[in-house]
Structure formats: structure tokens, C-alpha cells
Amino acid sequence: MSSDIVGRKTPSGTPIIKYDDAVRFFVEIKAVGACYACNAQMFNIVTTGDICDLKRDVDEFGNFIDSYRIELECDNCGLVRVHRTDVLEKWLSETPKPTATAEEPEA
Ligand SMILES: [Zn+2]
Structure with missing residues (x-):
């Protein structure tokens, strides 16, 4: 069984993005x-354990919508920048993690 959880969501519909996958995205697309x-070079991805802590977007009336964001916090000054998770999810689904073992991708 694969441990790949790209594309999975919680029962409430929140995307699940692993910390490792988020790091891979930000490193490989050179978004960091x-x-x-403050010009510091280090950002921390906001996580709960191995899973990124995502924020749900709201519309102009304050109602939750099906759009989520991932937060990166500057290690020095605490400035928070956000990225839309649908962009990460698309990239991760198109860019499987390189692996030394023969794993079946999850359908
Ligand atoms: Zn900073």
C-alpha cells in the first residue's frame, strides 16, 4: 500500500498536504x-505534525468557500505569506515523488 496521500481530503473536504510534499513543492518550483x-532566507511551513495546517478561504461576505491556503512564516520576523493549495495539489499530482522502491500510484 502506498503512503502517498496526494489528492486526499479529510471527511470535511479539507485537502491533506503532507509537510514533505509541501517542502518538495516550494524547493522544486523555487518559490522560497x-x-x-526582513530579507531573511528561511521560512517555516505551518504544520500540525506531518500534515500542513491549511486555512480555508472566505468570500467577500465572510462565508467559507472551497478554497484553501497554506501558510509560510518567516523564521526571523514572523511575516506570513500564503499560497493557494489547489496550485500545490495540481503540481504534486503531476510530479510524483521520486522513489527507489516500486510503488503503485493510488488511483
Ligand atoms: Zn522576515
């Missing part, structure tokens, strides 16, 4: 630059 507030 210097903090635009």
Missing part, C-alpha cells in the same frame, strides 16, 4: 526566496 520584510 528572501522575506520581503
Whole structure:
């Protein structure tokens, strides 16, 4: 059985993005630059254990919508930047994790 959880959601519909997958995304697309507030080079992905802590978007009336964001916090000044998770999910589904073992991708 594969441990790949790309594309999975919680029962409430929140996407599940593993910390490792988020790191792979930000490193490989080279989206991690210097903090635009303090110029530090280190961001931390906000997580609960191995799973990224996602924030659900709201519309202009304050109602929750089916759109989620992942937060990165500057290690130095605490500035938080956000990225839409649908972009990560699309990239992760198109860019399987390289593996030394022959794992069957989950359908
Ligand atoms: Zn900063």
C-alpha cells in the first residue's frame, strides 16, 4: 500500500498536504526566496505534525468557500505569506515523488 496521500481530503473536504510534499513543492518550483520584510532566507511551513495546517478561504461576505491556503512564516520576523493549495495539489499530482522502491500510484 502506498503512503502517498496526494489528492486526499479529510471527511470535511479539507485537502491533506503532507509537510514533505509541501517542502518538495516550494524547493522544486523555487518559490522560497528572501522575506520581503526582513530579507531573511528561511521560512517555516505551518504544520500540525506531518500534515500542513491549511486555512480555508472566505468570500467577500465572510462565508467559507472551497478554497484553501497554506501558510509560510518567516523564521526571523514572523511575516506570513500564503499560497493557494489547489496550485500545490495540481503540481504534486503531476510530479510524483521520486522513489527507489516500486510503488503503485493510488488511483
Ligand atoms: Zn522576515
